[in-house]
Amino acid sequence: MRAAHLPGLSAALWAATLLWAAPPVGAQSGGSPEPAACAAPEMLLEVVVGGAPRGAVPVRLGVDLADTLVPPDVLRAAEAGYAAQTVSCDGQPFVRLSGQVTVTFDQPRQRLLIRPRLDRLQGDTLNLAGAAAGAPTGGQPVWGVEYGADVQATYAVTPAAGAPPAALNATVNADVGGSGGAWSGSAGALLERSDGSWRAQPRAQVSVGVTDSVRVGAAWNAQPLEGSPGLSSSDFRGVALGAQGGFTLLDPERRVDLPLEADVRVFLDGREVAARRAGPGVLRLVDIPHPAGAPLTVQVEVTDETGVRVQEWVLEPDPDPLPRGAYLAAVRAGSSRGAWGADVRGEYGLGRGWRVGASGSAQLGGSLSAGARVAYADARGGAQASVQVTSAVTGGVRSTVTTLGLRGETQVGAARVSAFTVLPLGAWQDTQLGAALNANLDPWTLSVSARTALRRETWSVEGSVTRTFDTVGSVTLSAAAQPGGWRLGVAGGYRPSPRWDLTGGVRAVQVPPAPGSEAPAVAWQAGAGAAFQVDTGNRLTARVSRDDLAVGGSHVGLVLASGEVGLRGASARVQGAVVALPDGLSAQATLGQRAVLLQTGVPGLSILLGGVFVGRTDAAGSVLLSGFTPGETAEVRVDLRDAPFGVQVGTDRRVIVPPQAGLTVLDWRANFRVLRWVQVRGPDGTPVGNGSVVWSGGSVLLDDEGFGLFPAQVVRGEVRSAGDEVLCVLDVTPGAQEVRCGTPPDQPVQ
Numbered sequence: 001m002r003a004a005h006l007p008g009l010s011a012a013l014w015a016a017t018l019l020w021a022a023p024p025v026g027a028q029s030g031g032s033p034e035p036a037a038c039a040a041p042e043m044l045l046e047v048v049v050g051g052a053p054r055g056a057v058p059v060r061l062g063v064d065l066a067d068t069l070v071p072p073d074v075l076r077a078a079e080a081g082y083a084a085q086t087v088s089c090d091g092q093p094f095v096r097l098s099g100q101v102t103v104t105f106d107q108p109r110q111r112l113l114i115r116p117r118l119d120r121l122q123g124d125t126l127n128l129a130g131a132a133a134g135a136p137t138g139g140q141p142v143w144g145v146e147y148g149a150d151v152q153a154t155y156a157v158t159p160a161a162g163a164p165p166a167a168l169n170a171t172v173n174a175d176v177g178g179s180g181g182a183w184s185g186s187a188g189a190l191l192e193r194s195d196g197s198w199r200a201q202p203r204a205q206v207s208v209g210v211t212d213s214v215r216v217g218a219a220w221n222a223q224p225l226e227g228s229p230g231l232s233s234s235d236f237r238g239v240a241l242g243a244q245g246g247f248t249l250l251d252p253e254r255r256v257d258l259p260l261e262a263d264v265r266v267f268l269d270g271r272e273v274a275a276r277r278a279g280p281g282v283l284r285l286v287d288i289p290h291p292a293g294a295p296l297t298v299q300v301e302v303t304d305e306t307g308v309r310v311q312e313w314v315l316e317p318d319p320d321p322l323p324r325g326a327y328l329a330a331v332r333a334g335s336s337r338g339a340w341g342a343d344v345r346g347e348y349g350l351g352r353g354w355r356v357g358a359s360g361s362a363q364l365g366g367s368l369s370a371g372a373r374v375a376y377a378d379a380r381g382g383a384q385a386s387v388q389v390t391s392a393v394t395g396g397v398r399s400t401v402t403t404l405g406l407r408g409e410t411q412v413g414a415a416r417v418s419a420f421t422v423l424p425l426g427a428w429q430d431t432q433l434g435a436a437l438n439a440n441l442d443p444w445t446l447s448v449s450a451r452t453a454l455r456r457e458t459w460s461v462e463g464s465v466t467r468t469f470d471t472v473g474s475v476t477l478s479a480a481a482q483p484g485g486w487r488l489g490v491a492g493g494y495r496p497s498p499r500w501d502l503t504g505g506v507r508a509v510q511v512p513p514a515p516g517s518e519a520p521a522v523a524w525q526a527g528a529g530a531a532f533q534v535d536t537g538n539r540l541t542a543r544v545s546r547d548d549l550a551v552g553g554s555h556v557g558l559v560l561a562s563g564e565v566g567l568r569g570a571s572a573r574v575q576g577a578v579v580a581l582p583d584g585l586s587a588q589a590t591l592g593q594r595a596v597l598l599q600t601g602v603p604g605l606s607i608l609l610g611g612v613f614v615g616r617t618d619a620a621g622s623v624l625l626s627g628f629t630p631g632e633t634a635e636v637r638v639d640l641r642d643a644p645f646g647v648q649v650g651t652d653r654r655v656i657v658p659p660q661a662g663l664t665v666l667d668w669r670a671n672f673r674v675l676r677w678v679q680v681r682g683p684d685g686t687p688v689g690n691g692s693v694v695w696s697g698g699s700v701l702l703d704d705e706g707f708g709l710f711p712a713q714v715v716r717g718e719v720r721s722a723g724d725e726v727l728c729v730l731d732v733t734p735g736a737q738e739v740r741c742g743t744p745p746d747q748p749v750q
Contacts (some may be wrong), residue, residue, distance in 0.1 A: 001016060037062055037069050038094075040060040040067070043058070044056055044059055045061070045110045046110060046111045047409045049079065049114045051259060053305075056103070067096065067544050068103055069096055070112070071094060072093050075095065076280075078261055082098055082101050084096050098117075100117060118257055118280075121280045121282075122448055123280075123282040123283060124280050126266065126284070128273060132324040133515070141179065141181070142179055143180065143580050144588075145176050147175075147577065148171075148173050148230055148519035148574060149172045151572045152569070152571045153569055153627075157568075158567075169194050171639065173241035175189075179661060184593045184594075184662075185205055185206035186593070187204040187230070190221075197394040201221050204219070204220050205220070207224065207225055209660070213244060214241070214242070216239070219234075219238065224236075225330065225594070226627060226629075227591075230627075237335050238332060239334060240331065240332040244660060248291060248293060251289075253455060254313055256282070256283040256300050257283075260306040261279055261280050261304045262278055262304035264283060265300070265301040266299070268296060268679065269297050285300070292326065295315060297312065298314075298315060311504070321654075321656060322347060325349060327346065327348045329345070331343070332630075339365060340363065341363035341364065344359065344361070345357070346359075347632060353378045355374075355376075357372070358370075358373075366391075366392065369388070370389050374386075377655065383419075384407050387402065387404055388403045394440065401426075402424070403422060403423065403425070404423040405420070405423070413741070414439050414440050417436070418435065418436045419435040419436075430453060430455070431454045435450055435451075436448065437449075441490070443468045444467055445465070448462075451461070458483075463478070464478040465474055465477050473494040478490075485510050487509045488508050489508070490506060491507075497707065498707065499534075500533075501531040503530070503531075504527070505526070506525065506527075508522050510522050517540075528544050535619070537557045537619045538553065540552075541554075541564070547567075550564050550565060556615070558588060590624055594658065595626040596663075596664055596665075596666050597623075597624055597663060598668060599622045600623075602674055603620070605639075606643070608639055608725075612636075621669070628658035628661075635656075636654050636655075646671070648672070648673040648674075649672055650670075676709070676710055676711075677710075681738065682719065682728065683728055687702075687706030688706045691727075692708075693708060693710075695716060696717075715731070716730070716732075719741050
């Protein structure tokens with residue numbers, strides 16, 4: 001936009017504005033002429049302020065550019081800070097610029113450039129603390145039918161004398177439910193068979209978000225605020241209230257330089273949260289809300305006379321799962337197993353890895369319990385101290401027990417050391433002590449643990465050592481001892497190809513003798529197993545032992561299914577859901593009314609939640625977690641003993657904060673480094689059996705079929721035969737499953 005005058009404002013008004021904003025300097029009064037400055041001849045120059053042209057105007061250009069005079073309407077009202085005083089030359093008002101403003105005369109182009117000086121301008125402030133309130137409250141409504149079945153049969157193909165009779169136990173569920181807006185709920189039934197009889201249990205649960213932080217729920221034969229019960233059985237009937245908050249952090253300040261008045265739009269992760277007309281100077285964005293557990297992209301779009309530009313920042317997540325001021329709390333009241341009671345639990349973040357927690361419960365029968373804990377955790381380890389008080393009435397007499405607990409772990413070089421103690425006050429003889437050491441000294445892995453109480457013959461010790469052989473297999477020696485008994489074993493694994501896993505082992509066991517009896521003879525146990533990975537979602541297994549033979553399989557996909565049939569029993573389990581979406585029906589593993597989608601990027605990982613196995617990651621490396629306890633954080637762990645070959649893990653555990661409702665996504669992919677199987681073929685097309693690939697960052701050994709485990713990034717290296725002869729140079733690109741080299745070996749290796 002080019003304009004020599006600002007419409008609607010007269011020169012006299014501008015003179016008064018500038019005079020008020022910048023009082024005259026020296027002894028002269030506001031309208032007095034400056035003889036030296038006014039003596040300069042007038043020149044018709046194009047004036048540019050802060051990069052924006054203001055048109056061709058008469059300018060008195062002094063010998064010293066600091067004495068240059070410009071018409072008052074060259075400056076906007078918000079740029080009054082550039083003026084030192086107003087003078088009159090031949091009855092015409094002029095503005096003398098401040099000595100702190102940089103002025104440049106471009107003689108060839110006949111232009112006068114007034115550089116921006118932001119500290120002379122008033123600037124502006126934009127507070128975004130309320131921007132989080134306008135954020136979307138969740139995904140689209142989801143409704144459907146969730147189903148599941150878990151069947152277990154025990155029998156004997158060749159019954160022996162005294163063997164237990166055949167039995168069938170089963171659990172089947174079907175629930176209609178979902179979530180939409182602030183509401184979520186389900187209704188259905190659980191059918192159970194045990195002890196030869198069937199029992200049907202109707203159930204329902206509903207919850208509603210009162211505010212962004214508070215949610216209330218009620219349940220009949222289910223757990224309130226926990227989402228769809230699935231195959232879980234419960235006889236709780238009552239209500240609950242849950243609250244959590246403080247997980248939105250406020251970034252104190254970000255600055256945007258505005259040399260000119262501009263239209264400003266602010267976006268948080270692509271969502272526009274603010275727009276305004278801002279004056280020139282420094283625009284301060286204060287109290288920018290961002291979630292504690294995820295990165296946030298802040299974009300500021302600035303539109304002024306010179307065009308459009310975008311300034312961007314990425315606000316990093318807080319590594320602390322429970323940052324300072326964050327909290328979770330839940331209270332529940334109702335009846336369970338015919339007894340009325342209430343319980344409460346909660347956690348509060350202190351910052352820098354510290355958090356405190358408390359829980360308590362009471363029943364009408366007089367049973368009481370209360371506990372508190374303080375914990376610290378970081379990347380190297382953690383510590384926790386707790387106290388638990390339980391009180392109960394037995395035979396009209398109340399007894400109270402207070403127990404203290406301490407535990408901690410830390411990383412010492414390649415070893416992780418942990419220890420714990422449990423101290424019952426007033427019963428010191430029941431004190432328990434324990435310690436463990438786990439060391440990864442590639443290719444060796446060592447694990448040792450011991451525990452004892454202060455009573456006689458209450459100790460136990462166990463340990464193992466594993467030797468891995470590249471990606472081909474491993475051998476493990478294990479031993480354990482306790483008063484009157486011991487265990488000694490050897491086990492191994494062999495991977496003949498990327499899809500096959502073979503295992504086998506033997507161990508000798510002597511258990512402690514029963515009181516008054518002689519020590520039993522040593523019992524020998526042996527077994528073997530095989531697994532074949534059909535694809536990333538399907539796995540077949542077989543196992544054999546002295547008295548059993550079984551085959552089975554598992555599927556991870558739109559349904560979760562597993563099963564096994566053997567000589568002594570059979571089992572089958574399936575879980576899934578049919579969901580109604582706006583574009584039609586969809587099959588899913590669960591409705592996910594209160595769940596976390598954990599993304600690892602690694603298929604086939606065994607995931608533990610609170611120390612309990614909850615499933616394997618699917619073909620995309622994701623697993624859906626549910627069943628969280630309201631008012632508490634949850635610890636997710638990767639079972640490293642069952643990790644696929646070629647997976648490197650940064651840390652095997654992470655504390656997460658479950659959502660109050662709906663499905664949240666937790667991206668944990670940066671924690672895993674995936675190696676991949678690639679078959680290498682020589683220039684003639686035959687596999688380079690027992691050869692190797694060497695590059696500047698390392699080397700990979702190839703098996704007899706030319707397979708090797710390569711990192712995910714591009715690798716360029718020399719292919720060498722079993723006799724260490726350089727065959728060629730090849731590139732292994734991401735996604736390649738087979739590579740044939742044909743580059744001359746004299747080409748330099750990068």
